[in-house]
Amino acid sequence: MSAIEISLLEKRFGRVRALDRVSATIPEGSITLLSGPNGAGKSTLLRVLACLTRPTRGTVRVLGVNPFSRDGVVHRGRLGYLGQEAALYGELTVQENLEFCANLYGVDPQRIRALIQDMELEPVARQRVRTLSLGYRRRVGLARARLTDPPLLLLDEPWNGLDAEASQRLTDLLQRHREAGRTALVAAHSPATTAGLFDAVLRLEAGRLAGLER
């Protein structure tokens, strides 16, 4: 079964066509690299799939449903999205940010403790996010994206700001994610620690699909 199906997807911002008739299918249980030069439309595609922006034309099915339909509303919580910004409140602590998201998505508070341990965030759990380094903020953002144990992760440049050790941990995490039969679509330029990680590469250029290699 396909985790993501997009057909003739188009997204315009005024006169700018960020995505131009992109069609692709991403199977469940795979990790796909979304590659392409700056301005290729990678972030826009991830934002459409994460329901942050509506497509101008075309069809989208994520985890078997149209995420913009009435039925798709409850599925929004099943998408783990980490954008270029970590989507956190700077004046709240790491713990409070995760608690807020857990309340939004109805997640058991035990899951927060497990994620804080898993992402090695214990030293900063009670610190306000605005005082954290970029690397820690990305890790908290990733913990937040994983809060609902989502079957689909949509990650935009997740290795940015991470040191070598944290980068390797993220790669291991994605491998475990796939082993559990889950799916990820990851936009990245030149991930250093990802040898053998990706099952497919979806390449965009100037908003168009330039290739899909499996």
Add this chain to the structure above:
Amino acid sequence: MPCSGSKRGGWPGSSGEGAVIGPRVATAVLRKDLLLDLRSKDRVGHMAVFAALIVVLLSISLPSSNPATRGWIPPLIWIVFLFTSLLGLGRSFQAESEEGAVALLVQVPCDRGWVFLGKAAANLLALLGVQLWTAILCTVFLDVAWAVALPEILLVGLLGAIGLAAVGTLLSAMANSARFREFLLPVLLFPLILPVLIFAARMTTEVLAGREIPLAWWGALGLYDWVFVLIGYFVFEYILED
């Protein structure tokens, strides 16, 4: 199935799952906004200082012994409240603008109208705090005797604040991603909030003068609030997206 053509909406509690998730989301947003307000104190602090400055200026410039100028006080109080509220409403999505946190509110697994209700409730509490503070200042500096008809005054204040919180939250979300948001919010807000300003100011004048308020005025103010809460609930689904 075209993505952009699907119908959205549904009144709170209309779907089984939404009936549980929606109130939880609204409560979470309200609690988070109150925590941020208590922690940073910027928003409430700025509003309190601004209201104090304007009321003190009014107390200096208005000759309190002149009965004609006393009649201006209720509308002036509502104008003070409106401008003070504008300071706070303009910043009600500031925390979401930083670090892209608006994505959290866009991805809620229920109608985004519940996010609007949570945000509007947080704004309403802040505005009621501002009203209370303004009322105290007016008692001290302008010698306003609220005790003449306290229940009516409280109800007028509440209905006015609900209208302002509903419209202000909606427009603040719309203006948040705009380039000239500091300019855009008042330009959009003032014409829309005019009915509230007119009714609330006139009702306050009548109450303070010891006269009875026509039932239709209460109905008009209540209807305005209800309409804008409904509009906010349904429109919010689209406003938060890019």
